[in-house]
Amino acid sequence: MSFGGRVSVVLGLLAVVVGFAVWGVVGFLMPQPATVDFTAAKSTTGAVDMTVQTVPAIGFGFQPGWVSYLVQDPQGQWIHSTIWKLPAHTRVNMTILQYDSGSPLRNQAFGQVQGTIGGTADLNGKPISVYDSNSGDSGVGHTFTVPSIGLSVPLVGVKATATNTCGSAPCTTNFDHNTLKFSFETPGPGNYSWQCFVPCGAGYLFGNGGPMSTVGYMGGFLSVVA
């Protein structure tokens, strides 16, 4: 092989190696979950029905010990994603299955249900507008909060005395859990960030690192389209 040919081969292999390295670094730094599309999932009433769950440990992936949200796609399969595509100006009937334990809120202001249709949420079939996170042995495990549209619902934690707790996702309703139901209306088209306001990133300073700072776990986007 000529000198020029050998140089070409070396440069080509180097380009491949660099390409894989860049792909790996970017993939590590920017793990983007898949977008789950609900735009064609309107029910006969014109609303979108969504079911999500919060789990104390996802159980797989590069951080199996992290708390996380999961969403059930329109086909009924649990997806590890927090980016949800929704139609604009549409009622969303949300069911959240909360499998994680709770604690007192850092800011009890997030114990108030805000921005839902009717101003309440159903906790295991009973309407609540405020939950005292310092009362009882449940506390609040997470919140589902979309700051830019004023929506926030406290997700009451599973009691500390619970024995049949779920270890990894996806959890089934056979495990101890709380069921939160509420409805809200999507705004106009745009990307709206949402997050949990319980500092549940255990082991990270102020509890707001790790899963709290990684899209796909405790925060994501409502991708609202026309």
Place this chain on the structure above:
Amino acid sequence: MSTTSDEPTSPAAPAAPAASGQPRHMRRMVVIWLILAIIGDVLFYTLVAHHVPPGTMTDTASANQFDFNVLFLAALPVLIAVWVYLAYCLVSWRASRPGVPDPVGGPQARTNLAAQVGWIATTTVIVLGLFVFGTVELIMGNGSGGGEGPNPIWTPTSASILPVQVIGQQWKFTYRYPTFGGMETSDLVLPNNTTIAFHVTSLDVIHSFWAYQLSVKADANPAQDNVAFATTQETGKVTVRCNELCGLWHGAMFNYGKVVSKNDFEAWAKATEAKNAPNTKLLPPFSWTYVPDANGADGGYYPTNVDPYSNAEVYGANPVKTTNG
């Protein structure tokens, strides 16, 4: 290329007399500069000045707009002077032009007392003048909308000041109104024609409360009460952004507030106070600073060697009152 004249003719010799055969360069440049500077300042003042951010929604916004305009009106002639000088040099002393003096060397290029004194005196006057102007504006504007810390030096004289506590947390601002039962809300609503004292604090890392149209910007530090003042003078929409990089969702840490009439504010405040009352009674007693459970909610959120808070009131998590801030 050299000159045959004994008169100062280099570019650094601006006072070349006409008797040397050279035109009066300095006089020409000054005249050109003066005309362009006047035109520029007049155009800026008439066309742009009244639209300069942050507008006129508060007295501090108006004062800051005035400050920006003064600074620009002062800076524009300087900018034009540089451009005029450069353009004049390019035209009058370009190398291809016949009879131009040697651009480098000669006694006038090394020493020109008038030019040196003029340059130093002019720049000194400009810098010191702006220093005095800025200081006066900062004092007269009660901190000019900036955070003055827990013990403000410059305070407004208004007899009725509305305190609004701004609480930063990753990643959202909430607002507490101590004079309305201590209610906490996600909405920033303010009455018009009222002096507001913003008490800015944080429950975790450092944030910065920037209410753009109000021209208020104050750091939100944990366990610190950072006070900033503004007096509203127009109704309208307010954009609030966090102005301190505070984590992943820093870019999402914004909200919109509004300045409304006093009657509308009273109606909103009373309705919100009543609506939030069930949750307000669960909040810790109002304090200028708070300490979230330093061990983290339910424990385990912090490294054991980190104690990020000083002695102040506990916010949430079975609050224990240690001091009153």
